[in-house]
Amino acid sequence: MPKPTFLNLPEEKRRVIVHAAIEEFAEYGLENASTNRIVANSGIAKGSFYQYFEDKYDIFDYLLELIAKEKEDFFKDKRPPAKNMDTFQYFRWMIKTGMEFNTSHPLLTQAVSRVMFGEGLYYGSRFADLRERTSQALRAMIQQAIRNGEVDPSVDVDLAVMVMETWSNAISTYIINEGMKQKDIMKWVRSPKTQEKIDKMLYVMEYGLRKTESEFEKHF
Amino acid sequence: MPKPTFLNLPEEKRRVIVHAAIEEFAEYGLENASTNRIVANSGIAKGSFYQYFEDKYDIFDYLLELIAKEKEDFFKDKRPPAKNMDTFQYFRWMIKTGMEFNTSHPLLTQAVSRVMFGEGLYYGSRFADLRERTSQALRAMIQQAIRNGEVDPSVDVDLAVMVMETWSNAISTYIINEGMKQKDIMKWVRSPKTQEKIDKMLYVMEYGLRKTESEFEKHF
DNA sequence: CTATAATGTGACCTGCTAGTCATATGACTT
C-alpha cells in the first residue's frame, strides 16, 4: 500500500511517478527494476520515494490495484453483445474485450504481464492469491459449461482451466509483442486480420488442430 | 564458448563448476545470477572463473550446448516405437521422450527453460536463433501433416507451430514444477496418472475443449 | 636443476543497488 503522503499528492505528480514506475517495470521486470532510475525519471528525490512507498514491491502492488480497478471500469461499460451466449462465445468476447483493454494500456499491460508470467512463476508466492482468484472465476465458468454440455466432461476441470489460462496468456503475449511493433496499436488490434488471428487461436482451443470435418469453414 | 583452459581441466573440476552454474541459473535466472556465488559454490577463485569463461553469459551458452548434445544422444537411443506413425502420435512420443529427458536432468532443464521462457522473451535476441531453429523443425513436420490430411489446413502453419510450441512449453513447465515436489521425479513422471495427464493435454491440443462426440473415450 | 609456460589466486577497483536521516522548505494555524 502506498503511504498516505502519496495519496495526498497532486494528481499530476502522482501520474508522473506512476508512469516512471510503469516504464521501469516494463523494461526491467520487477527484480531488476531500480528505484534509483524511477526517482531520476520522476524528477523526485530518493527520500521522497520512500515517503510514498515502502519499496519497489510496494509500488508494484499499487500498479496491480490500479490495473484491476481500471479493468473493472472498462468491463462495466462493455456488456456482452448478446444474452444466452455459448460459453465459448462468452470467453471469446472476454478475451477480445481484454485485448482492447490491454492495447489501450500497452505499457502497463507489458509491465504487469511481464512480471506475472515471467518472474511470478519463480519468485515466491507473492502473486499466488491473485492467480488463484482468477482461476476460481474460470473454474466456475467451466463447471457451468460442462453442465451445459458444452465442454467435454472427460477433460477434467483443472485441465480446462489450465488450457484457458494458457491460451489467454499466449494470446495476450502475442498481442502485446506484435502490437508494440505497430505504429497504431489500437487500429492494428481492431483490424480484421488481427481479429481473425485471435479467432483462429480460440478456434484451435475449441476444436483442436486435428482435421475432422473442417469446422473452421463453418464458423468464419 | 569456454576458453581452452576450461576444456583442459580435469573432468571432475569441470563437473563441479558446471553443477554450481546450473544451480545458480535454476535459482536466480540469467540476469540475476551471480558469478561471485558460482565461484564460491565451485570452490574456485574469482580469477579462475574468468580464465575459463568470458562471463556468465558465456557459461550459460555452454550449458545450452551441453543440453543440446545430451538431448541428441538421448534421442538417438530411443527410436519411435512404430513405423508409419500418425503425426500426432509422433508428436506425443516426442513430448513424452522429451519429458523423460527433462526429468532425468531436472535442474538443468529448470535452469534452461527458466531463462529461455522467462527472460529470453525480453532480453534481446540472444536466443532468437535457437528458437528459430526448433520452430523450423516443427514447421516442416506440420507442413507434412497438412499434406497427409491430418492437420486442418484452414489453421495456418504458423499458428499450428505456435500451438505446438505453446503446449510443449506448458507441459514442460507443468512437469518440472510438479515433478520437483515429488520425492522420486522419474517414478512420478512414469506413473500412469502423470502419463494420463500428459495424454489429456495433448488430446485437448488435438481435439479441443468443445464437446463433440467424446473422442477421448475412444482413445483412452 | 633450470627455464618456460600454464594455471591458480584473492585483494582491489569501479559502479551500481536499497535504504536512512539530518536538514531545509513551505504551508497552514493561532
Place this chain on the structure above:
DNA sequence: AAGTCATATGACTAGCAGGTCACATTATAG
C-alpha cells in the same frame, strides 16, 4: 510573527555486482 506539521531533499552508509591484475603455485620441457 511565531509555532507546528507535512513534505522535500540529497549526501551518506553498507553491501554486492562484474571484472582486473600483480603475484603465487604447479606442470612441463630441456
